[in-house]
Amino acid sequence: MTPSPEHRPPATGLRERKKAKTRTEIQRQALRLFREQGFHATTVEQIAEAAEVAPSTVFRYFATKEELAALDDHYALRPLIVRVFTEQPAHLSALQALRETLRAVFAELSPEERAARRDRDAGLVLVPELWAANAGLLAKGLEVLGELVAERTGRTPEDPAIRALTGAVLGVALAAFLRWSQEPGGDPMADLDDALAHLAEGAAL
Incomplete structure (x- = not known):
């Protein structure tokens, strides 16, 4: 999967960097409007105005409004998570390694990036059209996590325990972001870390 602009290799020129920034801002504003007023009620003209570009510029980056709902390239963290997870010490359990990975990954993000990622994930659980458009993305994330844990534990991704x-893990993550979307004053990553701790505690019962 292609990483987000923040985690791609540096662009080769100013024009490329500006294009990446414009694309990210257009989609960020689109997701905000989708959350605030609904997918179908949001027009491309409104998105363009919020992003301070022309409607034609929106269509230059996204051929349809539906493409704006696809989040696989928007503040994607999977490449970074994969790298950090594989670097975790061998003595940690798979769940401990995942908790340490998430802590490390989000510590590397700027406050703006963390906020954008929270908004992205909140949109997933709040806007039905975003959920539908990204069902494959969630399935792919589950597949990648299974492969990482399988490699770490010497099992296969098809192992029932994996x-x-x-x-x-996916269930507690979705629950954490759903709670945050209903109580936005909280910290979804802190909630997720706490939920994973309780998951480890429950698994040991």
Whole structure:
């Protein structure tokens, strides 16, 4: 998967960097409007105005409004998570390694990047059209997590224990962001870390 502009190799020129920044801002404003007033009620003209570009510029980056709902390239963290997870010490359990990975990854993000990522994930659980457009993205994330845990534990991704663990992790992650979307004053990453701690505690019962 292609990483977000923040985690891609540096662009080769000013024009490329400006294009990446413009694309990110257009989609960021689109996601905000989708959350605030709904997907169907949001027009491309409104998105363009919020991003301070012309409607034709929006269509230059996104052929349709539906493409704006696809989040696989918007503040994507998967490449960074994969790298950091594989660097975790061998004595940690898979769940401990995942917790340390998430802590490290989000510590590397700027406040603006963390806020944008929270908004992205909140949109997923709040806007039905975003959820539908990104079902494949969630499935791919689950697959990648399964492969990472399988490699770490010497098992196969199809192992029932691996599938149970990764499914539980995805479930608590979605629950954490759903709570945050309803109570936006909280910290979803702190909630997720706490939920993963309770998951580890429950798995040991």
